[in-house]
Amino acid sequence: xxxxxxxxxxxxxxxxxxxxxxxxxxxxxxxxxxxxxxxxxxxxxxxxxxxxxxxxxxxxxxxxxxxxxxxxxxxxxxxxxxxxxxxxxxxxxxxxxxxxxxxxxxxxxxxxxxxxxxxxxxxxxxxxxxxxxxxxxxxxxxxxxxxxxxxxxxxxxxxxxxxxxxxxxxxxxxxxxxxxxxxxxxxxxxxxxxxxxxxxxxxxxxxxxxxxxxxxxxxxxxxxxxxxxxxxxxxxxxxxxxxxxxxxxxxxxxxxxxxxxxxxxxxxxxxxxxxxxxxxxxxxxxxxxxxxxxxxxxxxxxx
Numbered sequence: 001x002x003x004x005x006x007x008x009x010x011x012x013x014x015x016x017x018x019x020x021x022x023x024x025x026x027x028x029x030x031x032x033x034x035x036x037x038x039x040x041x042x043x044x045x046x047x048x049x050x051x052x053x054x055x056x057x058x059x060x061x062x063x064x065x066x067x068x069x070x071x072x073x074x075x076x077x078x079x080x081x082x083x084x085x086x087x088x089x090x091x092x093x094x095x096x097x098x099x100x101x102x103x104x105x106x107x108x109x110x111x112x113x114x115x116x117x118x119x120x121x122x123x124x125x126x127x128x129x130x131x132x133x134x135x136x137x138x139x140x141x142x143x144x145x146x147x148x149x150x151x152x153x154x155x156x157x158x159x160x161x162x163x164x165x166x167x168x169x170x171x172x173x174x175x176x177x178x179x180x181x182x183x184x185x186x187x188x189x190x191x192x193x194x195x196x197x198x199x200x201x202x203x204x205x206x207x208x209x210x211x212x213x214x215x216x217x218x219x220x221x222x223x224x225x226x227x228x229x230x231x232x233x234x235x236x237x238x239x240x241x242x243x244x245x246x247x248x249x250x251x252x253x254x255x256x257x258x259x260x261x262x263x264x265x266x267x268x269x270x271x272x273x274x275x276x277x278x279x280x281x282x283x284x285x286x287x288x289x290x291x292x293x294x295x296x297x298x299x300x301x302x303x
Contacts (some may be wrong), residue, residue, distance in 0.1 A: 023279030024057075024135045028157040031164065032173030034144040037199045038163045039067035040238060040248070041261065042141040046101045047249040048258075048265035054136040057094065057102035061110055061153055062143045069105065072097040073245040080109030083127060084120055090127045090134070098250055102135065110149060113284075114291035121288065128281040138280050145173070146180045148294075155187045156286035158276040161229060165200045166210055175217060182222045186290060189224055193274040197264070198231040207231025230264040232257050 029042040039062065046056045059080075060068040069075060076095040082088040095103045116124065131138070140157065142150045154160050154177075164174040178194070181187050196214060198207035211228040218224045235257035241248035249258040 022133050023277060023282075024132045024138045025159070025273055025277055026138045026140065026157055026280050026283055027159045027161055028140045028142055028153050029161045029163065030142045030150060030154055030177070031144045031162065031170075032146075032175070032177040033170055036144070036163050036165045036167075036170050037232070037238070038144060039141050040071060040242070041161075041163055041197060041199065041232065042139050043068055043071045044247045044249045044258065044261045045265055046097075046137075046139050047099055047247050048262045049137050049269070050099050050101050051262075052265055052269050054269065055102075055134065056137045056139065057104060057131070057135040058097070059104045059106060059138060059140045061106040061140050061149070065143070066105075068103065068141055070245055071242060071247055072101075072103060074103060076103065076105045079105035079107030081107040081112060084109050084112065084116060084124055087123075090130050094134075098247065110152075110287065113288050114295045116288075124284070125281060128284050132279045132281050135280075146177055150177075151181060151184055152287055152290050153283075154181055155184055155192075156283045156290065158191060158278055159193045159195070159274050161195050161197055162226065163197050163199050164210065164214060165198075166206065171210070171214060174214060178218055178222055178224055178226075182224060186286070191276045193227065193276070194224060195227045195229045197229050200234045201231050202234060204231055207233075230260065230267060232260040232264075 029038055029045075031038040042058060046058050050056045058068060060066075062068070074095050074097050076093070078086075078088050078093040080093060083090065083093045093104055095105070097103045140153055142153045144150070162174055162177070164170045196211050198210040201207040201210060208228070208231070211226075215226055215228075218226060233256045235248070235255055237252040237255035238248045238257050241251035244251050248255055249261060252258055
C-alpha cells in the first residue's frame with residue numbers, strides 16, 4: 001500500500017477527530033487580484049474583533065509573501081510546517097501580534113499536506129482541535145487569484161470574504177475567481193457563504209453600487225448570491241500605516257478606514273453565524289482530502 005493510499009484510509013477513519021467541543025468561526029479573506037487591500041482588511045478586522053472581546057488568530061496562507069508579517073510588525077520564529085514536520089507545539093508557532101491577536105505563518109505547510117506520514121496527520125489534527133478551542137475567530141489570508149492553493153481554501157471554508165475595488169480589473173478578476181470556483185469539484189453554494197467587501201470606494205453609495213454590479217452578474221450567470229458585508233473608503237491613512245508597519249486601526253484608530261472596518265466587525269459580532277460553520281479542524285480535513293485526490297489524479301495520469 002503506497003503512502004497516498006494509507007493517507008486516504010487514515011483521513012476516512014481515525015485521523016480526523018470528532019467535532020471539537022468548541023468550533024472556531026473560520027473566515028477566508030480572498031480576492032481576484034493582488035493589490036486590492038485584502039491583507040490589510042484581514043489584519044485590521046482581527047484587531048477590531050479583538051477589541052470586541054473575541055479571541056482572534058490570523059493564518060497567513062499567502063505563500064511567498066509576508067504582507068501580514070509586515071503589517072503586524074512581527075517576525076514569526078516558526079510556521080505551520082514546523083508544527084507538521086519538526087514537532088513544534090501549537091503555542092510555539094503562534095506569534096503574538098499587536099493587541100494580543102495570534103498570528104500563524106503558513107510557510108510551506110499547506111503545500112505539503114499530501115506528503116504527511118500517518119503520525120504527522122494524526123498529530124496535526126490533534127493540534128487543530130486545540131486551535132479550535134483557542135480562538136473564537138480564525139481569519140485566513142489567502143493569496144490572490146485563481147491558483148490552486150487559493151481555491152482549495154475557498155472551497156474548504158464555509159465563510160468567504162471577497163474583497164474588490166471599483167477598478168475594472170478588480171471586478172473582472174473577482175468574477176473570474178467565482179466562475180472558476182463554481183466549476184470546481186467540491187464547491188457547494190449551499191454550504192459556502194460568500195460575502196463581499198467593497199474597498200477603496202469614495203463613499204457608501206459607491207460601495208453599494210459596486211456590490212450590486214457584481215451581485216447582479218454573479219447571480220445571473222453563476223447562480224451565486226453573495227452578501228454585502230460593508231464598504232471601506234479610500235483613505236491615505238492606510239498606506240501611511242503600512243509604512244509604519246502598523247495596522248491602520250492602531251496607527252490611526254479614528255481614520256475613515258479604521259471606523260469602516262470597526263463597523264464590519266460589529267456587524268459580524270452581532271449577526272448570525274453561518275449555519276455551516278465547521279471550524280479549522282474540519283477545514284484542514286477537507287484540504288487534506290482535496291490534496292490527496294489531486295495526488296491520486298496525478299499518479300493516474302502518469303501511469
